[in-house]
Amino acid sequence: MDKVTTDRRWNAALALGPVELSVADLDRSERYYRGSLGMELIAREGAHARFGVAGRTMLVLTEIPETKPAPSSSPGLSHVALDVPARAHLARFARHYSQSHTDGDLRDHIVSESCYVLDPDGHTVEITCGRPRDEWSWQNGLPVLVADAMTLADLAVEGLGRGQPTVGDLQLHVADRGRGAARPRGGRPRGRFVPW
Template sequence: MTNSTEKFDMNAAPIRIDTVRLRVRDLDAVSSFYQDVLGLVPLAEAGSSVTLGTEETPLLHLDGDPALRPRDPKQAGLFHTAFLLPSRGDLARWLGHVAETDVRLQGASDHIVSEALYLADPEGNGIEVYVDRPPSQWRDSAGDIRMATDPLDLQDLMRTAQGRTWTGFPIGGIVGHVHLQVGDTKEADRFYRDALGFDIAATYPGASFYGSGGYHHQLAGNIWNSRQAGTRDASEAGLSEITLGVDPTARQAITQRLGGDRFSDPWGTAFALAQ
């Protein structure tokens, strides 16, 4: 029998997501959205920047600049930021919350490894809210990670709410992965696998999923909207930087291969290693 409490230990992964930074045109509107809809709390404010997260952990940095041009959904950059909840009950309670507040969802999928709901913030930055299935259910008989995009059984999910309501983004929730738009998947593989050090955990037509420590993916890259996209325009709103948490061995290898603890992918998406 599968232990339903079995969880992947993200802190044990050599590379993982620490925080995401977005450039936004309307700081008040976007900050309010993440607070009202996802239940993140403000942790710091300085000038035109806000940091949001749980009561103990920063997850999202927002930098406001009304002069930015709107993000172009066909360019490289963010596909979605994926917020990983601690339990299936948390996901059910969040679904009840968005249903009551008339937030428009863009999708709901069973990915075998996880159950996920999709939406976007007021400036079109994609968001996934998801819960993992136990890691013992991720792999096939050959040991390969299986992923799919199947319909999500929303009624079965809602039964796990157990009559409780959403009270905000829970302690223990994190940014589980970031899914990117890239211009070419082979070039993305060369960067994220060969230079950054991820494994290719799974592939899908037009997309690669990059995992560290046996996770199904901390990063992904697809060309579904951005085939042959060039370098990102820094004057556009959207993804600004991803900060990665790394263990000492991974840090040493990455800094040697990429020349330091700050670098960009082939399309100008910026990364930093957490200090």
């Protein structure tokens, strides 16, 4: 795959809070996020459910019956990334997920390794583990990014890993790259986000 550079500058003091997603069937989504992704149900009230790890909310799902994924050409969420602190976590997740699903897509980005999965409503969730900066490739002072395919064998790793996952990043689709992101009322992105 072609290598690209990014000029993304992330302030290490910043942390993302919970990401809100709309789903058509909250019961179905609860089974998926608990069973397939291994998240804990922190709270469920009416049409809302909070999922996370170790009591920390990472995702809030809101049931809106008959909701459908936005077309891939529309602005809105591309995917949400959940960072795991050790490669062993990613390897365990990928093995667990592959036992009951065939859609896991393992990728080597040089700066990280990731497993992309689709939830029952078409939301892409990336489980990712960053690599130490001294292992990155650099060009003109910027990290080089790729998306090379990986296999489970590429993730062979020993140990349990320490730490807890966090919400790592969000990627958004834009309607017109020349104009930047479309700005619906209120300035919030549309697509598969929970309606405001």
